[in-house]
Amino acid sequence: MEFLTAVTPGEALGIIKSFPLPARRSVRVRLDEALGRVVAQEVVASEDIPSFARSLVDGFAVRVKDVYGAKETTPALLVARGEVKVGEETTLSIGPGETVYVATGAMLPQGTDGVIMQEQTRQTTHDIEVTKGVHQGENICFQGEDIRKGSTVLTPGKRLSAFDIGVLAALGIDEVVVYALPEVALISSGDEIVPVDVLPPPGKVRDINRHTISNLLNPAGCSVCFIGIARDTLDDVSAKLQEAKGLDLIILSGGSSKGQSDFVTAAVERLGGKILFHGINVRPGKPTIFGSLWGKPVFGLPGHPVSCSLILLRFVLPIVNALRGEAETRERVVRGRLGTNVPSSYGIEEYVRVRLTSAEEGSMVAPLYAKSSVISMLAKADGYITVPEGREGLEPGEEVEVHTFV
């Protein structure tokens, strides 16, 4: 098998990350559909949050200087001037020596610069005895203290969390402009592949990759469109690619044999595309293809389910993230210590499935070995580690980064 344009993993990522992507589209979504979407348009606060000074406790609104030095034995005496209930507007104000009862969340009377918790007061017939002083601003959330009118609360590229959505809710923003989900065309290829609901005749197997790829890409923020299973002919692979035209990213899986690979590269070139590399010096997943077709990125992933998934995680997700428009993606990485050695080959970057276990001294990492076609072992793994190209293996006790699956 020849890989005329085989590249190192670093070169592959360089080519992938420098692929000139078309401008992203943006769409307006409702707040209850916004979780995980990526902000496309700056959001500026059009008001102060809170819009009025509020009490953070049940207690008495005071002028701080009136209760300065108050103690159990020498309480400050204040005249009660009423109460503010939560949710109501108040026109009360506090003069020297006066106080007003305020519930948690209630609007504060004019002149308040501190609130004494109820537990630190005593009610007498005529007065409120305050048994402790307060700092300036204590137990108050001031107008604009949470969000200042005119401030930028979200910038393009921010992935919306539950709390970002809380910020939008606070501001009364019930729609937000986000990037459209990248539309990924998914093609399974190979004469040996049948759909899951078909009993495979001898020599054939069910389509696993369609399901693993979709279920890795959906939570990564893609809209996946399954085109179908391409037979091993130039015409059928070309026809399936044609159906994928217009989508943002094309992924073929399968075609691990030389003949099958050839159909994929030939079909991309016949349709006017260009192969950018064919083969990466990694294990598993060497026969990976990357190219450009109609200005869109196209991947040919190996057919073995394990190779296919690991290559997807390592080489396809970076372009998916670029398409999604998220400014900063945080990989799910856990550090742990190897319990055993991990043999590998110099010049090859190797991906080893591992289990993580907790120990007194932190996480322990145990490699799981199986052939690259064995999906059941992948399902038992917690993640994978990388043995760098420049190493012949890893030693017991070494600290490694585990890229976790879930």
Add this chain to the structure above:
Amino acid sequence: MEFLTAVTPGEALGIIKSFPLPARRSVRVRLDEALGRVVAQEVVASEDIPSFARSLVDGFAVRVKDVYGAKETTPALLVARGEVKVGEETTLSIGPGETVYVATGAMLPQGTDGVIMQEQTRQTTHDIEVTKGVHQGENICFQGEDIRKGSTVLTPGKRLSAFDIGVLAALGIDEVVVYALPEVALISSGDEIVPVDVLPPPGKVRDINRHTISNLLNPAGCSVCFIGIARDTLDDVSAKLQEAKGLDLIILSGGSSKGQSDFVTAAVERLGGKILFHGINVRPGKPTIFGSLWGKPVFGLPGHPVSCSLILLRFVLPIVNALRGEAETRERVVRGRLGTNVPSSYGIEEYVRVRLTSAEEGSMVAPLYAKSSVISMLAKADGYITVPEGREGLEPGEEVEVHTFV
């Protein structure tokens, strides 16, 4: 404010985790809707995967003893007896001194016990010269090597990953029995609360908690049903609780003032329920209520958005996980080192929002301070750390566990 039944965080978790939950319902879902669902019924393989021995490479199927000791200089000579294409059934078999060309993924002829990669062979006019020996089983995926017929592939309590779904696809299982999503009733309460699309009159604020809670619970695997905003009257709180009857878990948010809390506890008791605790020695979020109503767990969460969210993550998610039926839930925890000290109070478990930054020596953790009503600071945090009850604070340089939000 009195917390007659205030408990320690450990006691609170004990009461929550020992709450007698009703039996879980199960439902059958299609494979493309199964991601993240929890298996309710054991899945046993009804066939071997693969169902036939397959080649893992493009090359020549051999009898291992025929190529023993083969080298560049002393190749083994084999007679080519045809080819097996990928996806086709073969009736070929290999006799002594014979070989058959097999593509990657192709069915192996009878008698094969090793496959030589094509690169390690030379084709002559009459023969195939093999320039390297192979081990028994090399480059073969045997029948049943991935999944053995009769073996258990999934047990109840397993959360379905993309790879589990790949395993089901391999077996031709296109539907799976999972636990029903827990149905959570969500009630916002408080006279000060208006929906997001309403301009709040003076003294009122928009409903933030509805949105943060839903967006924390949905990805945690719940179906959230928003009942509405309850006014601060016993009748209205009771009426909203009545509407929540039949769902698996009831969450009220709001009611941080003494008066509001009283309505919640009174309404639960009026409907025949029981308050199990009112108040936890934590900060923020002390005025948390937990009880039992119609045999279902009911939470009264504090109204301040930060307190509400942190209490949800710390005290509500354990019961959500129990309702979901997942056997083993892995918390998202990152270890890091504190850059500064974190003051706290003895006897109170405190939750401090933090930012994580990467440094040479690992993750650094920086506390973010803001009042518990300030949602914008929560949106800036990467997670929270816990200062234990028995500590008066944490020191710079201490290693801490960050519970990450995303």
